[in-house]
Amino acid sequence: MNKEFNVPRFLVSSHKGGSGKTLLTIGLIYVFRDLGLKVVGFKKGPDYIDAGWLSKVSGVVCRNLDPFLFEEEDVLKSFYQGAKQSDLVIIEGNRGLFDGLDVYGSYSTAKLAQVLKTPVVLVLDCTKVTRSLAPLVKGFLTFEQGVEIKGVVLNKIARPRHEDIIRKSIEYYTGVKVLGALPKLKNLPPERHLGLITSFEYQQELFLNELSQAIKQNFDLEGFLTIAKDVPPIEFTFSPQELPESELNGIKIGVFWDKAFQFYYPENLESFQNLGAEIKLINAFKDKSLEDIDGLYLGGGFPEVQAEALSENKDLMKEVKEAVLEGMPVYAECGGLMYLGKKIIWKNREYPMSEVLPITFKVEPTPQGHGYVIAKVKEKNPYFDVGLSIKGHEFHYSKPVDFELNQDVKFVFDLEKGVGFKEKKDGILFKNLLAAYTHIHVFSVKCWTEKFLKKAKEFNLQKSS
Template sequence: MSSLINFPRLLISAQKGGAGKTLVSLGLVSALSSIGSNVIPFKKGPDYIDAGWLAFAAKRPCYNLDPFLMSSEIILSSFLSHAASDAIAIIEGNRGLLDGVDVQGSCSSAQLARILKTPVILVLDCTKVTRTLAAFVKGCQVLEPDLIFGGVILNQIVRLRHADIITRSIETYTDLNVLGVLPRLKNFSFPMRHLGLLPWQEHGEGEVIIKILTEKIKENVDLDKVLEVAQNAPSFSSSVPIFWPNREKDVKIGVFRDEAFQFYYPENLEALTALGAELIFLDALRDSSLPSLDALYIGGGFPETQAEYLEANSSLRKDIKEAALAGLPIYAECGGLMYLGRRILWQNKAFDMVGALPIDFEVGEKPQGHGYVKAKIVAENPFYPLNMELSGHEFHYSKPINWQKGDFSLVMKLSKGHGFYQGYDGVVYKNIFGAYTHVHVLGIPVWAVGLIEAAKKWKEGLTFDFRNICQDQTLVLNGINNFIKS
């Protein structure tokens, strides 16, 4: 049954990546919170690091909305289940407003704004440009006439005359107002890594960064007008919020969450919890032993930057290897996959890892895989049904070395993306499933079901073929609200 929804919301976008939309989004989230607004952050795309900073600034989870990974209906339902009528939803876009996976701009921030009927505020990098920005803004309006544009924020302004020319140009040639003018920040350093921000978990001075951005936004942006844009967002019709059946907790799933492993979608963890998992959060750097578990989930991150500490924790690595070889179900994504290997080679040093997989991983200076993934399950495995098609994403600077065919199976054939080796991903050994591909449960609900069912079977201590458990699940994959039949 549909209902009319009226949630204040806006989407922060830009003319390109690196224009400052993340810093503006962080500053707006914190600044609006500081004046009494209830702010709920969202991130467009598969990004973990920006979403992590937004969650840090808002002091609440940041949810991802991605037209590539999930349908329009799922995006609406997810937004509806997390937004609120008494809050301001701030959605940070990615790349340029119109940049998608093809010439039509499919899966762009603009497409997400259309799906959610959300006003767009453009952040413009004003470095070495003036009146041309008016042409850019006008061009966006012409190319995307169905979008709702709420205004413009100028970034990297060096002097008043610079701001005046750009402001008058935009307000003369378009019907949009300039809502803020941000000066070029002096003596401000935001460490970067791999084309993006350093994760807040590794930064060490996150509170200082957020405080600086909050002050700059409050000093230079008209927050009243920003709130007005958000509050004037049109109502739209949507299905009911996502419903996860709240089942009794009957399995324990370990989740590593520390400086080395940080990349988890909140929705993935929420789905596991709702479907019956008690999540046991672990620290791969400091916990000396592995507790009794029914399954293990190791997300992505930067294990290479923490490799010395991971190596030093030999007792935990030994426990994990023994559990893996005994058949404990383990799902590992990217950094987690690297951790399960023999060694990580980085900056001319080699660090011992768990050793459950007969693979070394070498971290280089250039991306080995970066972007969206399309794959098909082509061999039996512990978690996914055979012939299932799935979407995901990858972003890794490491590659596997010193391994032999036949030591394990590769069960995912990629039609888009790089993966583990020559268009294949999904390393399966015993009941380990490791992949460079990250998945989002709202696009692939069977992921959560498979992990829960594998944990239940392990807990029961049954001797059986894990490869067939997914064939016994009764799934409805056409809608998230009823995808599991009791």
């Protein structure tokens, strides 16, 4: 059936990455929520850290909207699912507004704005520039039809005169309203190799207080709301959700969830629950046992930063290794893959890990794999059919520096796009463990959940017999 849906909304974008989109989005969510609105944040593109911050500040799970990883129908459904009970939606773009995978801007933030019929607010990094920002904005206004840039925010303003020249230039030459200006702030969260530190690790009170005060003093909040409310309805095809398969009810899936492992798409976890499974969260630092689970999902994160504390929980590592050897279905991505190796080398120190796989990982100062992945399944495995093409993404500074595959350990993915493990290979299979640098989203591999749970059901019956 066709469904029509509307909600006040705008999208925060920029002329480049690193301009302050995340900062602005966090601040606006916090301020509008403080004013009594139920605000929901979305993140465009494959990003866990920014999405974690938006979830934390809004109090509502932030969903990723990715036109590359999943079809337009799923983009619309995901947006509806996340936004349907909100008063205001703020979407954070990625990179520059028109940046995509090719010269045509395929899968860009601009394309997402068109699909969701959402106006754009452009945040500009004003470091060492004044009037020259006016022709930049003017070019953005006419570059691509169907993209509505309705406002501008100035970031990293040095002093009042700096702001005055830029504001007057943009409004005079382009007619676009400057909705606010942010001075350089003191209490920003620090960054490290994947971007901001995670919301799990940072005491946010000083940062959010300073940011919210700057926004309240320097922004036209009514202007934002006017833009958000002046939007057309979105139309999409809606299919009623099917009931969970009864044969999978009660299957228990363990999920590592703590300050080292928190990179999960909410839809991946929800897809287990939609088929009747139960999620059991496991803290890799505190929990000594896997307890009664039928399968294990190890997401990404920062095991290298927490490697010393992780390595001290030898009881849990022993249980994970024993579970894999017993045939428990285990799926691991990036940081989870590193946890399953022999050791992690980080800042010239070595930390022992669970030794499930005969691999040593070393964290380098520069990215070893960064961007979208297209993987072709070439070997038989429990979770993906041979010949299937999988879209995913990778972002890792680690690489394997010591490993030898044998007849019991093999690669199942050939990469058409991406780096992966080595030589365009990824996806290590050992018994019922599949571990990869590639992160997947269930919308791009809809078979994964059911296959994983059916394998977990088999393991459950095996334990009971």
